[in-house]
Amino acid sequence: MSRTVVVLRPEPGNAATMARLAREGLAGRALPLFAVHALPWKARAADHDALILTSANAVRFGGEGLATLRTLPVYAVGMRTAEAASMAGFWIAHVGRTGKEALVAAAEARGVRRALHLAGREHGLTVNGPISTVAICYASDPVDVPAPAIDALAGQVALVHSPRAAERLAALVDAYRLARDRVAIAAISDAAGAAAGGGWRTVAVARRPTDADLVAAVHRLAD
Known part of the structure; x- marks a missing residue:
């Protein structure tokens, strides 16, 4: 996969997921939405x-x-x-x-x-x-997320670890007027995917609600 995977979860979990992405050979970027x-x-x-x-x-x-x-x-x-x-x-x-x-x-x-x-x-x-x-x-x-950080989601994959993160991602994307169909989502559960709402480029849901399965779901997203 050529797209960057953007990790939205707060620290210290963010660093753990970033390390997992690196082990899987996936490019990652940290963008915590919460502290x-x-x-x-x-x-x-x-x-x-x-x-x-x-x-x-x-x-x-x-x-x-x-x-x-x-x-x-x-x-x-x-x-x-x-x-x-x-x-x-x-x-x-x-x-x-x-x-x-x-x-x-x-x-x-x-x-x-x-x-x-x-x-x-x-x-x-x-x-x-x-x-x-x-x-x-x-x-x-919630932490402040500047508009350029949201704009940089265009063409990338956002990792959603919870329904609350999905809701905030959707609110930020809409607030900064980034078209949802420019962002792909990998969600840790059906509930997290549903909380993001519709209109995304594509949504992949982890087979089980674990960080490992969430990262595995990224591989199912086609470029």
């Missing part, structure tokens, strides 16, 4: 029987409070989240492969009844079923 920062939070391990993680950022930005939760088995949404939790000293009880809802269902099937969901402010999961508490430990806020 992540930690938020204060409190939770007691004694009140819970498991820890549900749907993003590695919950571990990266969880801070000192993570140490009090290491007695809890972790249900992680994917390998990258599981690896981050394992490196932080957690025991991984289950690694999901097909998204947040399937992960919660797996936890419930294994007898989890009082899970703590440590998450970002835009986490997408609520207190329901096996989740008894949601603790918000980080936020992802």
Whole structure:
């Protein structure tokens, strides 16, 4: 593929995806649409029987409070989240492969009844079923993106890691009057692809909601 792949996710995930693109022989450009920062939070391990993680950022930005939760088995949404939790000293009880809802269902099937969901402010999961508490430990806020950076998307492929990123990409492209049909999209899920709306040059969706599968989807986009 001759087109540049533009990575929209915030750091530190952006650098990880850029490295993956390089290993795949794909040209990449970093254009984070959001920046992540930690938020204060409190939770007691004694009140819970498991820890549900749907993003590695919950571990990266969880801070000192993570140490009090290491007695809890972790249900992680994917390998990258599981690896981050394992490196932080957690025991991984289950690694999901097909998204947040399937992960919660797996936890419930294994007898989890009082899970703590440590998450970002835009986490997408609520207190329901096996989740008894949601603790918000980080936020992802929009950053300024100049018009020339959006104009440079013309003829390129934008990597969309979440529905929220898809919505912001669409808003920026429309605000700066770049025709959508000049930009191709690779989306991490059907939900992310749908959130971008229509009119794009082409949209490829990852077979599974992982960074590796998202990059693989780029190869299916014809020049």
